Amino acid sequence: MYQVKEAFYTLQGEGAQAGRASVFCRFSGCNLWSGREQDRATARCTFCDTDFIGTDGHGGGRFATPEALAQHILAMWPNEAGNATPYVVFTGGEPLLQLDAALIVNLHSLGFEVAVETNGTLRPPAGIDWLCVSPKGNNPLVVQRGDELKLVYPQVEAPPEAFAHLDFGHFFLQPMDLSPVDQDTDTVSRTTAYCLAHPQWRLSLQTHKIAGFD
Ligand SMILES: C[S@@+](CC[C@H](N)C(=O)[O-])C[C@H]1O[C@@H](n2cnc3c(N)ncnc32)[C@H](O)[C@@H]1O
C-alpha cells in the first residue's frame, strides 16, 4: 500500500531540471521528522518546508498496487504533450521509504522518466532516471552518487566542503527558507557569496515559491 500526501502537475521548481513540466508525487511520512511542529526542534531534520502528514492533500490517497498509483500519475500528464518525455518526481516526506522497483517498472512501461528527491539516508531501488540527493545535518549519507547534489544552505553540521568530492553531475546550494512569507535576503546573499567563491557550486532558487505556481 502506497500512502500519498498529494500529487499534482507543475513545473520542477529546483535544481538542474528547473522549469520542466512534471507530475509531483509526494509520499507521506519521513524518517527524519514526524512532521509535527511540536517535534521539529528535536527532529533529525529541523528546517523542512513541507506538510507530508496523511493522505488528505490534492490528488493524495492510498494506492494498493503499483499499477493503480502509476495510472493515477499518468492521468495527470497532459494529453497534448507534444514530444516531451513524461516526467514524474517522487518526493515527500522521504520517498525512499515507499518507492520500489515495481512502481518504477510500471512508470517506465507507460513512458515516464522517474526522478527522486531524497535526503540520502536510505538505499534507492533500481531504475531511477534522475536522482537528487539533499543531505541533512549529520545524518549518515548512504547515497554518495547521483545526478545532482542539492544542499540546503547554510547547515552548520553539513558544510558544502563535506560533499564537494562526491560523485554527482551537478552541485547546487539552495538557500534555506525558514519564513512562511518571504525568503530571507541575507540567506540568499550568503548562498550567492559561497557560489561566487566556490564555482563548483551553482545557486538553486525555489522558483515555484518566487513565481507562485504551487
Ligand atoms: C521537502 S524535501 C522532500 C524530499 C527529501 N525528504 C529531502 O529532504 O530531500 C524536498 C526538497 O526541499 C528541500 N527543502 C526542505 N526544506 C527546505 C527549506 N526550508 N528551504 C529550502 N529547501 C528546503 C529539501 O532539501 C529537498 O531538496
Ligand SMILES: Nc1nc2[nH]cc(C(=O)O)c2c(=O)[nH]1
Ligand atoms: N514546483 C515544485 N518543485 C519542487 N522541487 C522539489 C520540490 C519538493 O518539495 O520536493 C518541489 C515542490 O514542492 N514544488
Ligand code: SF4
Ligand atoms: S528529510 Fe526532507 S521531508 Fe524529511 S523533514 Fe527533512 S526536508 Fe522534510
Ligand SMILES: [Mg+2]
Ligand atoms: Mg517543496
